[in-house]
Amino acid sequence: MPRWLDRLLGRERQPRRPLPDTLWQTTLERSPYLTELAAAEQSRLRELSALFLEDKEFHGAQGLQITDAMALTIAVQACLPVMHFGAGDQPLRWYDDFVGIVVHPDEVVAQREVVDELGVVHAYEETLAGEAMPEGPVMLSWQDVDAASSESGYNVVIHEFVHKLDMRDGTADGCPPLPTGFMGRASARQAREHWLAVLQTAYDRFREAVIRAERFGAEPTWLDPYGAEDLAEFYAVASEAYFVNRARFAQEFAMLLPLFDAYYRPQR
Numbered sequence: 001m002p003r004w005l006d007r008l009l010g011r012e013r014q015p016r017r018p019l020p021d022t023l024w025q026t027t028l029e030r031s032p033y034l035t036e037l038a039a040a041e042q043s044r045l046r047e048l049s050a051l052f053l054e055d056k057e058f059h060g061a062q063g064l065q066i067t068d069a070m071a072l073t074i075a076v077q078a079c080l081p082v083m084h085f086g087a088g089d090q091p092l093r094w095y096d097d098f099v100g101i102v103v104h105p106d107e108v109v110a111q112r113e114v115v116d117e118l119g120v121v122h123a124y125e126e127t128l129a130g131e132a133m134p135e136g137p138v139m140l141s142w143q144d145v146d147a148a149s150s151e152s153g154y155n156v157v158i159h160e161f162v163h164k165l166d167m168r169d170g171t172a173d174g175c176p177p178l179p180t181g182f183m184g185r186a187s188a189r190q191a192r193e194h195w196l197a198v199l200q201t202a203y204d205r206f207r208e209a210v211i212r213a214e215r216f217g218a219e220p221t222w223l224d225p226y227g228a229e230d231l232a233e234f235y236a237v238a239s240e241a242y243f244v245n246r247a248r249f250a251q252e253f254a255m256l257l258p259l260f261d262a263y264y265r266p267q268r
């Protein structure tokens with residue numbers, strides 16, 4: 001059944017082939033935060049991951065062979081942030097602006113250029129563990145996907161797919177499109193203002209902690225200092241931690257917990 005026909009008839013799309021049990025179990029067991037999910041959430045995630053694999057095309061760069069296990073590892077983590085965004089394949093519509101997922105064996109060096117106020121061009125290299133662009137493919141370094149850790153709150157797949165959510169309104173500014181009536185706010189503008197105000201406060205604190213650590217020898221922050229880059233990076237870095245280590249996230253970012261719960265786990 002074509003997807004458009006399912007939608008037209010209001011039918012919920014089912015995966016054409018369910019994921020093999022062994023493959024699913026091994027993938028779950030590699031990530032403590034997945035085994036902690038309720039049984040109903042696990043089966044929902046399994047269904048979404050199967051649909052995600054049907055929709056997306058994986059490309060291994062530099063000769064990298066993508067195994068089923070690798071593709072599923074990426075699919076599960078990509079589906080986790082959107083799994084509560086409606087029934088059927090509705091959650092995956094947040095990712096329907098692209099098809100390709102390009103996986104490199106390790107980090108990618110990108111050539112960048114900036115022009116300063118005097119018009120002088122500065123060329124530099126940036127090392128990327130992943131990259132997401134509006135309406136473009138997602139790029140991931142397998143070495144970094146494999147280095148995901150609940151303890152350190154690091155997860156590059158969640159990071160890049162959260163950027164994708166953030167970019168759905170055109171810009172990565174730290175605020176994804178929010179549902180109507182988000183946290184009791186009457187208008188979309190009020191919801192966005194509330195989101196940005198809470199996120200900004202948490203970001204300012206995090207940034208200060210990073211500066212204290214880097215310049216004054218204070219204890220390093222739990223999360224990657226890269227989150228101090230700007231609000232959009234902070235949102236992505238904080239979301240990784242929210243999904244993979246909720247307990248530590250709640251301690252470190254108590255004010256963000258109700259905000260992220262309201263967005264990622266909407267009550268219906």
Ligand SMILES: [Zn+2]
Pocket residue numbers: 159163233236
């Ligand atoms: Zn990023």
